[in-house]
Amino acid sequence: MATHLDLEEQEQLDQIKHFWNKWGTPITGVAVVVMAGFAGWNGWQFWQQRQALQASALADVVAVAVESGDQARVAQAFDAVKADYKGTLQAGHAALLVAQSAVNTGKLDEAKSALQWAADNTKDEGYQATAKLRLAAVLMEEKDLDAAAALLRSSFPLEFKGLAADRLGDVLQLQGKNNEAVTAYQEAWKLLDPQVDYRALVGFKLNALGVATSETGSANSTETTK
Incomplete structure (x- = not known):
């Protein structure tokens, strides 16, 4: 009986070996790709969250500088947003703040520049549309x-x-x-x-x-x- 079971086990092992010899490499490759994809997705999510947090911090700096009327600080912070975080929602928001501040101080060229940047670079359709509407208003003013x-x-x-x-x-x-x-x-x-x-x-x-x-x-x- 034991010999019969041993033979069955050996036969099953041989079948597994044969299957693995034939399909082991592709299966391993797929597993590696899946795991790499999962790790990549987690890494992408982490990077996106990190980008959003850093962009939010800079957008806050823009907002505070606009509120205080510190134009040098506004320009510095907005340049940093444009350079590193142009695809974020916060960048679009910062551009609208900068443009409004420029309009309030009669600097229409600066307002146009910020609004055109937002219309061309932000990925959010709402910010794009708002920037275009406000840019049209500035053009009308001019x-x-x-x-x-x-x-x-x-x-x-x-x-x-x-x-x-x-x-x-x-x-x-x-x-x-x-x-x-x-x-x-x-x-x-x-x-x-x-x-x-x-x-x-x-x-x-x-x-x-x-x-x-x-x-x-x-x-x-x-x-x-x-």
Whole structure:
């Protein structure tokens, strides 16, 4: 009986050896890749968290410097953010802070630079869209209406399309293109949520151009304004 069991065990061992001789190397390779991938994923997660923490610290420095009016410190901290953490959410936030500070002090070139950087480099669509809307406002302030219109006609996430259309209407009206402005405002009226208070301002703009609005979302011209 023992001999019979020993023979069965030996046969099983031989089968295992044969299987391992044939498939052992590929299996080991797959195992190594899987483990390496797991270790790499953990390392990537750790690196991302570390980047976010360091970026947050620098963004806080930017915020404090902006609040205190220390422009040299603002520039130094923002340069560090741009150099090392441009793909982070905190970098986009820092850029908007720097731009707002520059606008408040009348430094429109610096504001444009920060906003253009945010629009080009931050990976967050919300920060990108906000930067583009604010950059358009700065361009309008500088009377560079063609550039502002081109920017506002570029791609925006759905949540920002209504705001972009409204600002485009403002630009077109400044250019004396009232009929085109009506079209832009009508698009904004359609896209903006009726629960958003800002939508009422779009309604006032349409009314001023001879267009009646309704809460059904329609905006119909009652008078052509040229």
